[in-house]
Amino acid sequence: QQQVKQSPQSLIVQKGGIPIINCAYENTAFDYFPWYQQFPGKGPALLIAIRPDVSEKKEGRFTISFNKSAKQFSLHIMDSQPGDSATYFCAANPPQTSGSRLTFGEGTQLTVNP
Amino acid sequence: NAGVTQTPKFQVLKTGQSMTLQCAQDMNHEYMSWYRQDPGMGLRLIHYSVGAGITDQGEVPNGYNVSRSTTEDFPLRLLSAAPSQTSVYFCASSHRATEAFFGQGTRLTVV
Numbered sequence: 759q760q761q762v763k764q765s766p767q768s769l770i771v772q773k774g775g776i777p778i779i780n781c782a783y784e785n786t787a788f789d790y791f792p793w794y795q796q797f798p799g800k801g802p803a804l805l806i807a808i809r810p811d812v813s814e815k816k817e818g819r820f821t822i823s824f825n826k827s828a829k830q831f832s833l834h835i836m837d838s839q840p841g842d843s844a845t846y847f848c849a850a851n852p853p854q855t856s857g858s859r860l861t862f863g864e865g866t867q868l869t870v871n872p
Numbered sequence: 873n874a875g876v877t878q879t880p881k882f883q884v885l886k887t888g889q890s891m892t893l894q895c896a897q898d899m900n901h902e903y904m905s906w907y908r909q910d911p912g913m914g915l916r917l918i919h920y921s922v923g924a925g926i927t928d929q930g931e932v933p934n935g936y937n938v939s940r941s942t943t944e945d946f947p948l949r950l951l952s953a954a955p956s957q958t959s960v961y962f963c964a965s966s967h968r969a970t971e972a973f974f975g976q977g978t979r980l981t982v983v
Contacts, residue, residue: 762914764914799976801876801964801974801976802974804972847914858904858905858921858964858972859905860905860907860917860972861917862915864912864914865914
């Protein structure tokens with residue numbers, strides 16, 4: 759049972775576009791929602807994370823929007839660049855487990871064309 | 873500071889063989905985890921540990937064993953490899969209330 763559902767599976771945008779990746783979760787006990795970026799042949803690396811007490815968080819060109827009542831959160835990448843081409847994963851974590859028990863979405867392969 | 877180190881990077885096994893995937897971290901993190909990554913399925917938790925001597929099962933534990941005798945090391949054992957265990961395996965570590973750091977992965981093929 760996939761407790762975190764992610765869409766779309768793949769996404770192609772032009773340089774400067776704003777790709778949006780969406781995730782929905784089922785377990786209301788989750789209290790930590792990170793986004794990971796993965797390049798081919800590498801391990802996932804944390805991009806940005808949010809906790810459910812805030813509705814939005816920005817770090818540089820990356821923004822998470824969080825809707826607790828709808829159990830949904832999304833990643834927006836402003837002014838996307840070809841170097842942002844990677845696979846992006848949303849995830850969720852139960853409380854008091856410090857990122858050690860992540861449930862991941864299926865992943866979105868993003869391509870940013872020059 | 874090496875972070876999370878996984879060995880080997882690549883491995884080919886025959887069905888029924890056993891092997892151990894090594895994971896070591898030098899950040900003094902209490903929490904360590906093993907995930908497998910399969911196309912279209914994201915990463916799925918196999919086993920995790922909240923400290924030396926303490927381990928527990930994740931979402932897909934069958935066919936895998938773990939132990940945590942030290943804070944630094946968290947090996948994953950495949951007792952009798954099966955083709956369904958062909959995957960990319962990632963080890964991760966984290967400190968309380970901080971992000972999880974992932975290793976570079978081990979690509980395992982079982983033939």
